Amino acid sequence: MRSPLVLFLFFFLSFSLHSQEIKKGDAYAYARKIVDTMASESMHGRGYVKDGDKIAANYIKTEFEKFKLRSFTPDYYQSFAFPVNTFPFVNFFTWSKIGDLEVGKDFIFSPSSGRAVSYSPMSEVIWLDSATYHDSKSLKKFLKKDYSKNYIAVDFEDRPERELITLLDSKVRGLIFIKHKKLTADFEQGSDKIPAVELLIHDEITLEKLKASSFADMSFDNKFIPDHASQNVIGYVEGSEHPDSFIVFTAHYDHIGQMGRAIFPGANDNASGCAMLLNLARYYSMPEHRPKCSIAFMAFCGEEVGLLGSRYYVGHPLFPLKNIKFLLNMDIMGTGEDGITVVNGSVFKTEFDKLKQINTENNFIKDVKIRGKAANSDHYFFSENGVRACFIYTMGGIKAYHDIYDRAQTLPLNEFENLFKLITKFGDYLQN
Ligand SMILES: [Zn+2]
Structure with missing residues (x-):
């Protein structure tokens, strides 16, 4: 129990601080x-x-x-849970003749990406262009091959990432989506089997450099959380x-x-x-x-x-x-x-x-x-x-x-x- 004087001081101070x-x-x-x-x-x-x-x-x-x-609740919190895919563990993403790429600056993960296991030596990167993708005959031909030892790099803007992941899932070691303007991260409430990254073209990482020696390796773990416990914070006057x-x-x-x-x-x-x-x-x-x-x-x-x-x-x-x-x-x-x-x-x-x-x-x-x-x-x-x-x-x-x-x-x-x-x-x- 507090003494009346302490209580008085407490109220006086809190009121005078508050009423400024x-x-x-x-x-x-x-x-x-x-x-x-x-x-x-x-x-x-x-x-x-x-x-x-x-x-x-x-x-x-x-x-x-x-x-x-x-507060409407004992502690301002309203608890709820949701599934979310996260990327806490990144070892490396490396490209031949360029070297290690930096997460955040050079590349980010596609929201639903799965984990990537490193293979030695580096895996060859196969390029998928817009013409092949948009022509059903050439796409069919492209998809017939086995890419289980390759990464596929996708360099055209008007492609649906989701569609490509579904199309190539289990046929490919991983997907690399080339971005020309900026990297914009997002979320997905599920995760895929294959790894998928978004790689930004800039002064040091040009398309010419990437295509001159198309071999890459990556190692990271996604963490899919099926039931992440979260909370809204709510108060009122x-x-x-x-x-x-x-x-x-x-x-x-x-x-x-x-x-x-x-x-x-x-x-x-x-x-x-x-x-x-x-x-x-x-x-x-x-x-x-x-x-x-x-x-x-x-x-x-x-x-x-x-x-x-x-x-x-x-x-x-x-x-x-x-x-x-x-x-x-x-x-x-x-x-x-x-x-x-x-x-x-x-x-x-x-x-x-x-x-x-x-x-x-x-x-x-x-x-x-x-x-x-x-x-x-x-x-x-x-x-x-x-x-x-x-x-x-x-x-x-x-x-x-x-x-x-x-x-x-x-x-x-x-x-x-x-x-x-x-x-x-x-x-x-x-x-x-
Ligand atoms: Zn916002």
Whole structure:
């Protein structure tokens, strides 16, 4: 039991700390700290290698606790599980006369890739071109041969990776998909028997060099997790007048994670959205900003695997979905020199028009662009189930996406402060 004096000091200190007005630049400063932390090596890309997602969930939970958010569950967590294919162990991928290739920079794994066993000496790489693939007669001829001692390199853009893997499974030692622009990592909820990698052409690794001596060897283990235990992190501030009515802010906190040593930091996607979510949680938990209706803050996991956390939530809501007045999902909040796009803006035109009007009146950001329905983030299963829900993302600036270059150091957060003001003003409108 604490003494009355300690209790008094505790309340006095926590109230005076808590009631400080948010000063100009505060949202940015707090966002910078969150993005730096969530995109740091310690979170392992917030995926399913080295417990990245759990470390990130715990960080958000700790911030929720600081703001004394209420919880629907004992610990802010809503647990669920899903299957996912991961790549924790990478030995090497080497090409004759070029040498060892670097995971993340030179190559990544196709989402459903199986494991690769090293063979000595190197295996010959056979090239499959577009003309052969798209002509049924020549493809048939190509497929007749036995490639069990070969890798097949696929160098044309308009090929379906999935189809080729299915077509060549068990006929080939492994597949190498050549990429010319960038590497973009993704997930699959299953794994194949054969290994499949995506190899990027750049200044040091040209097609000429690759074709001059086409022999390769690779060794890595995928780890398919049939039942990865994960969690959404959800807290709320109770409304002073209409506690049963909710405004909901959402952002996914998961990202690609790690492939071997390569970390996909996910600063823009979506540490930046978490930074907005936590800024809003901090703001609305201050007594002077207490909302009239309740406001819930939902940080979802499994988004990159297929909107899994939000889909689970919609199937297992913690309060009736019909009590949600409006939901705003935030994913990719880190730039904004070209403004923002509002997905579902044309579906929920009243709210879109209001958001645009607030922006025009206050001159916050360059543009608020309208877009229709799209299944591209966590708003989707909500609006499909009758909830008024939009999704905003920033436009312009750096193009790093699902790669090792989406880093905190290069993420400008240049419109973050303005965006925060726009969203809180929009929040004021939604409460009335
Ligand atoms: Zn995202």
